[in-house]
Amino acid sequence: MKIALIAHDKKKNDMVQFTTAYQHILKNHELFATGTTGMRISEATGLSIHRFQSGPLGGDQEIGALVAQNKMDMIIFFRDPLTAQPHEPDVSALMRLCDVYAIPLATNMGTAEVLIHGLERGDLQWRSILKQ
Ligand SMILES: O=C(CO)COP(=O)(O)O
Numbered sequence: 756m757k758i759a760l761i762a763h764d765k766k767k768n769d770m771v772q773f774t775t776a777y778q779h780i781l782k783n784h785e786l787f788a789t790g791t792t793g794m795r796i797s798e799a800t801g802l803s804i805h806r807f808q809s810g811p812l813g814g815d816q817e818i819g820a821l822v823a824q825n826k827m828d829m830i831i832f833f834r835d836p837l838t839a840q841p842h843e844p845d846v847s848a849l850m851r852l853c854d855v856y857a858i859p860l861a862t863n864m865g866t867a868e869v870l871i872h873g874l875e876r877g878d879l880q881w882r883s884i885l886k887q
Contacts, residue, residue, distance in 0.1 A: 757821070789814030790806050833863065
C-alpha cells in the first residue's frame with residue numbers, strides 16, 4: 756500500500772513516536788511524506804520514505820495530486836488544531852480530496868491506531884481491488 760505520513764510541527768514528536776512503534780508494519784509498505792516530517796521519521800526509524808516538499812511549500816498539494824490519480828491508499832496526518840497554518844487552504848484541499856476519493860485519512864493518533872491495525876490485518880485490501 757502507498758501511505759502518506761504528515762505532521763504539523765507540534766505533532767512531529769507524536770509522528771516519530773507512532774512510526775517508531777509501528778515501523779514493523781510500515782516497512783512493508785511504500786511510504787511518502789512531506790519534507791520535514793519525512794526527514795524526522797527516516798532519521799528516527801531508518802524507514803525508506805519518498806519525501807515531497809515541505810507542507811507550506813506545496814507538499815500537501817503534491818500528496819493531494821497522488822490522491823486524485825488514485826496513487827495513494829492511506830494518509831496519516833497529525834494536524835495541529837491549535838496553531839494557524841499559513842497553508843491552511845492546502846491542508847483543507849488534501850482532506851477534501853480524501854473525501855472525494857474515499858481515501859482512509861487519520862487526522863489524530865486515535866484514528867491512526869485504528870488504521871494501522873486495520874492495515875496490518877488486511878482491511879485495506881479493497882484498495883487493491885479498486886485499482887485493478
Ligand atoms: O505542514 C505540513 C503539513 O501541512 C507538514 O510539512 P513538513 O512535514 O514539511 O513540516
